[in-house]
Amino acid sequence: MxxxxxxxxxxxxxxxxxxxxxxxxxxxxxxxxxxxxxxxxxxxxxxxxxxxxxxxxxxxxxxxxxxxxxxxxxxxxxxYPDRPSLFGGAAGAALTRFSIAWTDQVLHPALVPLLLLDIHRHLDEPNRRYFRESREARFRKPLEAVCPDPEAQRVTLRRTLSPVRAVLRSQPFLGGESPLYADHAVMGAFLWARGVSVQALLEPDDPVEAWRLRMLERLGEGSRALVSG
Amino acid sequence: MxxxxxxxxxxxxxxxxxxxxxxxxxxxxxxxxxxxxxxxxxxxxxxxxxxxxxxxxxxxxxxxxxxxxxxxxxxxxxxYPDRPSLFGGAAGAALTRFSIAWTDQVLHPALVPLLLLDIHRHLDEPNRRYFRESREARFRKPLEAVCPDPEAQRVTLRRTLSPVRAVLRSQPFLGGESPLYADHAVMGAFLWARGVSVQALLEPDDPVEAWRLRMLERLGEGSRALVSG
Structure with a gap:
């Protein structure tokens, strides 16, 4: 296939x-x-x-x-029901939707202001034009004005992560002993950031940072090549 | 037993x-x-x-x-493994912790300012004293000063519920077709409010309100007696 x-x-x-x-x-x-x-x-x-x-x-x-x-x-x-499950059953699939909704509606909005200029910088000309126009229409201001105080926004982001942090104090992954799709949803946000930005989003002693490093270690070979730069 | x-x-x-x-x-x-x-x-x-x-x-x-x-x-x-499951398996139990952490760390803090004075009003004298002292120490201000603008706080509460709302647009309960402990955790917040307050926290057309009414309908007889007042 x-x-x-x-x-x-x-x-x-x-x-x-x-x-x-x-x-x-x-x-x-x-x-x-x-x-x-x-x-x-x-x-x-x-x-x-x-x-x-x-x-x-x-x-x-x-x-x-x-x-x-x-x-x-x-x-x-x-x-692929014979491969490792992403959700851990029907109840797990239903419960995962809350993690996804939280990631989409709360985590991403806290992160995107920190990444807009980094993303813009890494695009070629036609995509830069598309990105600036579509995002400035969404935020109703110039890209450069969306995040006037990045350090304050990073503090907001870290506070936003408090429920993830609370879970990771009691278990290694949102899915329990090993990652499930809920982990992938949240990790997607950090890999998005890593793809375009060198800023440190998390404090070194944050349980979320320890989890992020555990997730990075588990990346497949193809993905490792993408995040090693 | x-x-x-x-x-x-x-x-x-x-x-x-x-x-x-x-x-x-x-x-x-x-x-x-x-x-x-x-x-x-x-x-x-x-x-x-x-x-x-x-x-x-x-x-x-x-x-x-x-x-x-x-x-x-x-x-x-x-x-009681032979009774209906609260979590839907080990993965469900792990994933439920995120809903609980979010309820404890995000939903409750958005709700409690709206309820402090209602709670205080319903206590007897010795419990009033305890409640005022412990909560004023926690909030570092008089109970009466914690929520100067209840309507603004209700708007915050409704915005806070956005990930719950997103899930309930696609399925009747956080647990899927029927409630799981994740539903009970979030519903606990609304029953807390109902126990002491008559204020309408949600708009009538909010999917969260429709879910709250579904949850109320499912209450057992003993609980119905407690919330009917």
Whole structure:
């Protein structure tokens, strides 16, 4: 079987920086499924038009395209039930949705102001134009004005992580003794940041930082190459 | 078997207002286990000294005392494996901890400013003194100064609920098709509020409000009597 994951990339194709694409990369590694991660940029909508989506991640297995990270994760769980589970059963799948919703609605908004300029810097000209226009419309201000005080925003981010921190004080992963898709969802945010930025988001003695390092250690070989730069 | 749950109560013994006690009440009903809910007040530490705890919930089964809501919930799951599961398996138990941590660390702090004066009003004199002293030490201001703008605080509370709302747009309960302990943890906050306050915390068209009403409908008979006032 051929398996291709279209992933958001910067001008340098090894800078992959979509948190949603990282979730699926981690999910594929979790399932032990080989794949080609194909770099894709914002403006290349024609290249994935066949999928019916204008956004990544798009997973293509033997010509069958699936878009949207949660749909792809559910597909992987259903299609490969003999591989390690992403959710730990039906109840786990239902409960995971809260971690995902929290990541999307609370964690990402706390992180994105810290990354906008880093992302912009790493794009080529046509993607820079797209990124600036779409994000300035969303934030209703110039990119440069979204995060006037990065250190204060990092403090907000660390405070935002308090429920993750509380869990990681009592168990090594959100999934318990080993990671589940809930871990991949939260880790997607940190790999997004790592793809474009060198800033230290967490304090060295933060249990969330220890967990982030444990998650990095577990990356597959292909992903290691992407985050080693 | 005799089974007694010590629950935080106001001067009126039917006003039960600890979110942690409500979690266990809902968990006992979830497991279909009969129990006596015994009202207990802040200053009655002597009455539960036998448990080694100075706080409720305390569950006593045939003379064996267990304190702390998460410990009690884990006990119920382990001791009654043939009854409906609170967590849906080991992965579910691990994933539930994030919902609990979020409830404790994010939802409760958004709610408590709205309830302090209501709680105070419903206590008898010795408990009022205890409550005012302990809470004013915690907030470092008079009870009356903690929430100068209740309507703004209710807006904050509703915004805080956004990840719960997102999940409830796609499934009827946090646990999926039926409630799990994650639902009981979040519902504990709303039953805490209902025990002492008549303010409408949620908008009528909020999916969280629809879920709250579904949860109320599922209450056992004994709990219905407590919330009908």
């Amino acid at each position: 051929t398996r291709v994951l279209y992933e958001l990339a910067a001008a340098d194709p090894d800078r992959r920086f979509s948190p949603f694409c990282w979730r699926i990369r981690l999910a594929l590694e979790h399932k032990g499924l080989a794949f080609e991660g194909r770099p894709w940029r914002f403006v290349e909508t024609d290249a994935i038009a066949f999928s019916g989506s204008d956004k990544v991640p798009v997973l293509v297995e033997d010509g069958q395209a699936i878009a949207e990270s949660s749909v792809i994760a559910a597909h992987l769980e259903a299609a | 005799t089974r007694v749950l010590y629950e935080l109560a106001a001067a009126d013994p039917d006003r039960r207002f600890s979110p942690f006690c409500w979690r266990i009440r809902l968990a006992l009903e979830h497991k279909g286990l009969a129990f006596e809910g015994r009202p207990w007040r802040f200053v009655e530490t002597d009455a539960i000294a036998f448990s080694g705890s100075d706080k409720v919930p305390v569950l006593v089964e045939d003379g064996q005392a267990i304190a702390e809501s998460s410990v009690i919930a884990a006990h119920l799951e382990a001791a």
